[in-house]
Amino acid sequence: MAVIGAAGACGRQVVTQLLNRSLLDPDSRLQLIGHRGGSSANEMHGLRSDLRDAFADDAPVIELIDDPDAVDADLVVMIAGATVPTDPTANVDRALLAESNRRLFETYADALAARAGGQPLVIVQSNPVELGVAVFAARLERHRVVGAGAWSDTLRFRREIADSFGVRRTAVRAAMIGQHGDHLVPVWSRVQVHGVDEAELAAWVAGQRRGRSLADLPAEIVAQRGRLLAMVGAGDVGGAFAAVEELPADLRAALKPFLVHYTAGHTTEIVTAHAVVDLIALAMAGDDIQRPLQIRLDGEIGGISGVIGLPVLFGPAGWQWVTPPQIEQDEMDALLACLDSIAAANAFARA
Known part of the structure; x- marks a missing residue:
């Protein structure tokens, strides 16, 4: 396994949670990938020592890599790159973020495509997730490339719903699809909460939506x-945290990460890594499980091609297509609209 960006806050969380959940045995190899000539190349020495102190005899063989061409793993996590601005008053421009990280994505995608042997499974959690998936899926078999952003958003959405009903998150079935950004799409029509009857749930959902249109959600988020x-x-x-609690669950799920980012060390590393490690566990378990993930479509829905977050079956071989989501028309319209936003950001990055 390889973690590109292992020395960053999110990368450290990935490797720590990975070893804490005992997903790699002592005979496995874990490659920590840093930037040659950058501070991360030095920081990885300390990270490796810290991991071995913490996990001792249970730790895998840990290799330090600073050359993209030396990445040699069956499963690769892409979690390096620039993030949103550290100033809370700055404009959050995903198109500019795409331009910052595009060359990094291309460097590692080209290196993985050129290596001998089979292609790795790639989990992208760097932003913009959709651009990362597009770049890697253009060079590798697209079914072996997924983005974890939709699963992160879904975990947040389910937690907000669970809090509203005072239940555990595992009692909630719900999904965030679309873009990992302002154009995420909450699938209100498919929300289920174990132990809550349909009439009560329908009334609560209506109260959350308050007559709001999903077409207006991106503007609401901004x-x-x-x-x-x-x-x-x-x-x-x-x-700010008190004010966000007064908002509907979809807005809370979309906005709290920004509050966390600007008040907890400029990162949401814990849940960001948790979503990735969840997917790693699925990839190693042997069974295909449905998860909302960013994937590259090639005409599976109405002839659409492009990257978008959708529920798919995910397992050791990557993702498999399932039937199109049974959602309401306004949700489908919002899903299609988010494709334009994603395409515009990706096009800017290529200019």
């Missing part, structure tokens, strides 16, 4: 994010 981050910038962090 407006509310500006309001909340202005509070953070003014030092009213407690007020």
Whole structure:
């Protein structure tokens, strides 16, 4: 297994959670990938020593790599690259983020495509996730490339619903699909909560939606994010977290990561890594399980080609197509609209 960006905050969490869950045995190889000439190349020495101190005889063989051509793993996690600005008052521009990380994606995708032997399974969690998936899927077999962003968003959405009903997250069935960004799509029509009858759930969902259109959700996210981050910038962090709790569950799931980012060390590394390690566990378990993931379509839905987050079966061989999601028309419209946003960001990165 290889983790590209292992020395970063999210990468450290991935390898720590990976070993804490005992997903790799002592005979396995774990490659920690850093940037040659950068600080990460030095930091990985300390990270390896720290991991061995923590996990001792249970730790896998840990290799330090600073050359993309030396990456040699069956499963590769892409979690390196620039993130959103550290200033809460700055504009969050995913197109500019795409331009920053495109060359990094291409460097590692080209190296993996050129290596001898079979192709690895690649899990992308760097942003923009959709661009990362597009780059790797253009060079590798597309069914062996997935993005974990939709699963991260789904975990957040389910947690917000669970909190609303006072149940465990495992009692909730719900999904966030579309873009890992402002154009995410909450699938309200398919929400289920174990132990809650249909009438009560329908009334709660109606209250959450409040007559709001999914077509307007991206604009809502932008407006509310500006309001909340202005509070953070003014030092009213407690007020910002209190204000976000007054919003519907879909907005809470979309906006809380920004509050976390700007108040907890400029990262949401714990849940970001948790989503990746969940997928690693599935890939190693042997069974295909349905998860919302970013994938590259090639005409499976209405002739559409492009990267988007959808529920698919995922397992050791990558993702398999399942039947198109049975969702309402407004959800499908929002899903199709997000393709335009993704395409525009990716096109900017190629310009």
